[in-house]
Amino acid sequence: MSGEDIREAPDASVITEAFWMWKKDQCDWSGREHLAERMNPLLKEVRHNPLLWLLVFVPVVFAAAKLKPEAHTLLFVLSVLAIVPLAALLSHATESVASKTGDSVGGLLNATLGNLTELVIAVTALRAGQYMLVKASVAGAIVTNTLFMLGASFFIGGLKYHIQEYNRVTARFQAGLLFLATVALLIPSAVSHADSAAEMAFTRKLSLGLSVLLIVAYGLGMVFSLKTHRELFASAESGEAGETPWPIGLALATLAGVTVLVALVSEVFIESVQEAAVAFGMTPAFVGFIVVALVGAAAEMASAFSGARKNRLDLSVGIALGSASQIALFVAPVLVLLSYVLGPVPMDLSFWPGAVVMMLIATMTASVVTNSGRSAWFAGVLLLMVYLIFAMTLYLLPPRAS
Amino acid sequence: MSGEDIREAPDASVITEAFWMWKKDQCDWSGREHLAERMNPLLKEVRHNPLLWLLVFVPVVFAAAKLKPEAHTLLFVLSVLAIVPLAALLSHATESVASKTGDSVGGLLNATLGNLTELVIAVTALRAGQYMLVKASVAGAIVTNTLFMLGASFFIGGLKYHIQEYNRVTARFQAGLLFLATVALLIPSAVSHADSAAEMAFTRKLSLGLSVLLIVAYGLGMVFSLKTHRELFASAESGEAGETPWPIGLALATLAGVTVLVALVSEVFIESVQEAAVAFGMTPAFVGFIVVALVGAAAEMASAFSGARKNRLDLSVGIALGSASQIALFVAPVLVLLSYVLGPVPMDLSFWPGAVVMMLIATMTASVVTNSGRSAWFAGVLLLMVYLIFAMTLYLLPPRAS
């Protein structure tokens, strides 16, 4: 059986099985029935979970974007309503995969697909040369994942369980990667103020070099955590038995399809958010840092919070910190490299000093809080309070300084 | 018996008993004899401890302040001489209460009453609109408690015991609260330079919001450490059997009465310290940060050092870090809120950058040093050396930069 194969050699057989499914559906005339049978758990899920009824907003938002492209506030609300159920679906699909491949691999998978949203948003902005928005969304995603997603996971889990334990090696490893990325983002602004032409050329060359370094470090980190020392990253405990997981094929297909839908809805969201923000009285800094980052990470948040509620905090920590380090060490450098191809001018890695301070504090806070491998609800409060301090500062900040 | 009640439900019965005592003294015609009998251990203590003979300076300083209000150097010396024995009395009273309620609750009680001094000093300065002095004394109190009080406790304890152990959960919890407060004090100056009117309005609104956040965090921290997870904050070991503790009623009465005396003497001290400092050749920055903070915390220091000598390092760590976090998360925000009622203009939370750096370094040092839950004399040396670096810097600092 394929289930057994997967347990023995997951990486290869996952692909084999996906390919097989596709082959079968193509060749077999009775493919439709098979597909319907396979979709059964998905439809069941939709029927039992009222949240998923919001899926109706997905076609609505596309229709509205076509018919009334200038109704920004309406599109903003509709796109948020559409992203929420998609995020919930994504959560269940990821958990199904994770239940067959182990929490660490599942967490990595989740983080990879979850960050597609951020990547799509950023590439769209990159093409338009809106580098301020790209940088704000990168910095905001790092801060939101390490403080809000991790903090809320600890808080939600802590309300149900007195003390929760998780694998501190995973947390330390991810915090180490994040620290490295923060140093790389801190140094260009610490040694130089890009005012003269010579300094701007320096910052650009340095950013290119740092981007390559970060991608190499991220790759070596994958080798370390998934190959040479994977036994260190095993889950601390298995937690409650979850709902019956979907078959791996359906889970993978849902994961892929829903991610595409999330990306498409996100584009409508991004086009409308700036103008809607003005209507709601928010500053641009607050929109880029907080609103875009929160909605962009909605899918991963649903998974992380669900993991926390089921006492599978390893999944939550893996998603939150793994996603943050992936954005810092992979998405951001890739965007710098892509800017040489797609953008009007090359993008550098120098951030607004306030954003650097926030990323540095977020990394340090996450590192200190996760150091013990145990959490209670107050650990969540600490992380959320630091996030609230940042959000409040950005909300009140006079526009000029952003 | 009341003693047994207290062991079962300390919070309620302490108040009940205090009320009972008061009722009894009021109603009973033989109250005086009872009072004298109760005061017995206090008088015994005074007779046996030569330090307490300095109590004679308490009336002397009040008399001198009335008769010679302009003799600042004399008043300065007299007020320091009067605070020392009061601090010693406070120490014994707190230990008596702590011996009945557990070290953590005792430490909290001590920190609360000890910081009344700082609060009284700061409110006096607030009414006069001397916000620089208020901020310097707040920052100085945080730095002095985390570096000098904790460092000297480790050093004094380490001279007597080879290795001392304490509850690292308490230390981590308090360090986490302090870290949160430092972030709140750091952000306003990191993102804005309050030069224009728009930025000043921003800093003021932000300070108000941050103050509310910090008070909420402090309250949640109390709920966590005293209610939901109080078992984590139990003492690591009980140490030597101390002297016979006073009865709880006498201890509480002494605690309250002596605290009031300390506050009154502190006021004389504050009025005289600025002019006396000039006579001794000290800079205003040094006076606010070091001298006021050291004298203001004298009472708590006596308790913390006595705890260290008796191998009850949990008491010392609880007083030092608990007091620092209380000032940062409770006293400072309350002062901001009070400034709207008492001050000429609202006070904000933006500090002199040098003070922010010192608070940040003090918090990080305390966090790193207390991380292991074990201490030896050199841990004290490290903390004291960092304090000496700060003190030396402030002593030599040219007046303009403070």
Added chain:
Amino acid sequence: MSGEDIREAPDASVITEAFWMWKKDQCDWSGREHLAERMNPLLKEVRHNPLLWLLVFVPVVFAAAKLKPEAHTLLFVLSVLAIVPLAALLSHATESVASKTGDSVGGLLNATLGNLTELVIAVTALRAGQYMLVKASVAGAIVTNTLFMLGASFFIGGLKYHIQEYNRVTARFQAGLLFLATVALLIPSAVSHADSAAEMAFTRKLSLGLSVLLIVAYGLGMVFSLKTHRELFASAESGEAGETPWPIGLALATLAGVTVLVALVSEVFIESVQEAAVAFGMTPAFVGFIVVALVGAAAEMASAFSGARKNRLDLSVGIALGSASQIALFVAPVLVLLSYVLGPVPMDLSFWPGAVVMMLIATMTASVVTNSGRSAWFAGVLLLMVYLIFAMTLYLLPPRAS
């Protein structure tokens, strides 16, 4: 036998034995044969280790420096070629001493003698009034030791062993000392910008006071780690049995003699490096921070890497962090004091802000990475990546900003 004496009371007997050897060689007519017999293991080592054949470059570099003092690029290459084998010899000699005295004392000895090189270089520059070079080499040595030497040790050891353990108390102690020194170097630039005459006088007085504080802290640290709490600093595990160690007398004599040769060759190196750097297209900041520091620490690196390969990571951590803290708490303050005697004007402790940031990050990184007392190859990658970020930044930095 002397071997047994050493095991019982190492400090005293090492000196006694060295004195005895010297006495014997002086008084005994058959001293030469004894000496030859003693030198036997040294000659054997040279014959078996092809690396040591490079020793031939030692006389060559001295001859070239006499004959062609203006051929800077040639002298630069020759001096590097001469330092490498000397470093290898030093490594074996130190290990021989360490095998008799325990890794911690051996590590201290190594760090002390290894830093003679840095001291000689710095004193030469001090006499010429080249304070920028002195400061760059001090900051560079701290960064190179904590990031490159420690990182490469972890990486080299990790390629051979899956997980390596070491004494985390040693690492924490050294990281604590380094943190203290970083605070001392950070404060003068944090509170003042030495632009006016009053501020320059302040910085100078403060630097003098801080230097005395740091030397006192270093001395107390020695008392703590070698006297009162030496049992805490014992090695975590003994690792592989190394090669047969040399007799203690030969080892000590080699240690002393080779250190002098390293110092002499280093002087030729320093005279040539600036001009050779220009020929190779490097910036002055890169030369001072990276090239001088790497070559100056070559001797200690050989020992540290050899320790890592033999699973004696305690030796590596002791050399890397011990050497960094010795430079920060002993060499740098001694240079400030010496500048009052040898230099044209007193030197202060205020560094270029970029250098302060790098020292601070290096200290924090080493502290976080060594916190667990375990290492795998990726810990080395993290440290080396931070080092690469710094090296790349300095290499690209426009000359004006250095």
